Amino acid sequence: MTALPPTAAGKLLAVLGAFDAGHGRLRLSELATRSGLTLTTTHRIVAELTAWGALARRGDDSYVVGRRLWNLGLLAPVQTDLRAVAAPFLHDLHAATKATVHLAVLDGHEALYVDRVSGRRSLPVVSEVGVRLPLHTTGVGKVLLAHAGPDVVERCFAGLAARTEWSVTDAGVLAAQLAAVRRQGWALTDQEMTAGTSSVAVPLRDGTGDVVAAVGIVVPPFELGSPAQQSMVTALRVTAAGIERSLPPVP
Template structure:
């Protein structure tokens, strides 16, 4: 049986990943394994329905409609609603960028963000995916991921900045510490000039369903205070999820 139109559409959408956020038509066709003419026709259909957008430079990116549809997934919709007031409280208390992320395969998917006034470089946005090993929320999610996900992450530790942890033994030691201490930190591992601290958010069955994090210029003096604030917020989100 040949490939269906649906499978070809998903092949095209699957051509995008964290390292390929925008693609030319020819790159899309090549990565999806489709003839250029077929890719051209399907991409035109996806643009018309808002699933893909075309930038001024001619490259294609994932469209807003896909993100809007993704937010309708019951777990993520309920999680964002439960977390929203606590994210606002954290932002109001710190004026720093606050993140809420879930694990999507071997990446951290950012499902909510409040941008702070603290002047630090931020590469994440709502809907973006970043490596688990280089972000605070990602390390929390990695620490509570199945063993096969941890093994896969340890096998491909890409260096993003000079401070990114790329030694498997060192990252595994961090994972164990995060499990024991209940929080994760990073120091300029995703962006120079940006540090982060994050904690797990647990669901009704005590499973880790998300990670809550803050990005600041430094953690030297503020780490205990930020960890405490994050943990209070995470507990509040968990209580709200348990009631829903």
């Protein structure tokens, strides 16, 4: 975690920064350890944040991000502008495929899910709006990683942790996959984030050609190179093209 100055605001941000995709529920002692603050200081800040609604206390004395902070985050431009433009196209894609549809952006070295339309209830989908998931184990993540800067790539490759037995943790294999993503214009995963699910994703570009997001769908495992895969890629490309045409011009 990035060190923050020992100011009141810095300490508050250190506590909030203790939460991430792998640490969504933390006890007071864990918050103190991850924030680098004393237990006394952490206790005071957590009490203030809880009273304001930025954190919520659970029955087991752990803390999670509160509804008020969540609502505030929804005001970020990446949430309001991109989601508003993409929403009708995502719903059309869901109607056509009956699959869970995702819209994600790069946030640090993770994929931040900014919208989701739920599909088949029987599939074990772990994503939710606002959740951050690894780049190397998700379809949208591989698209974003394939077009990310060298600092993001280096950090991601330094920590290729397995989420399932099918996760790609070999740097050479992943590098080859990312090269293929750039060449073919789409990415896929095969049970790499969650057993029993595959995903396909395509990039979403702004008016300058830069990749600003990724659109993906989660489906049951399928045969690679099958007509089903080809139809999913086609549907995603149509969706991405519609969103791109509707995005406001880059200033």
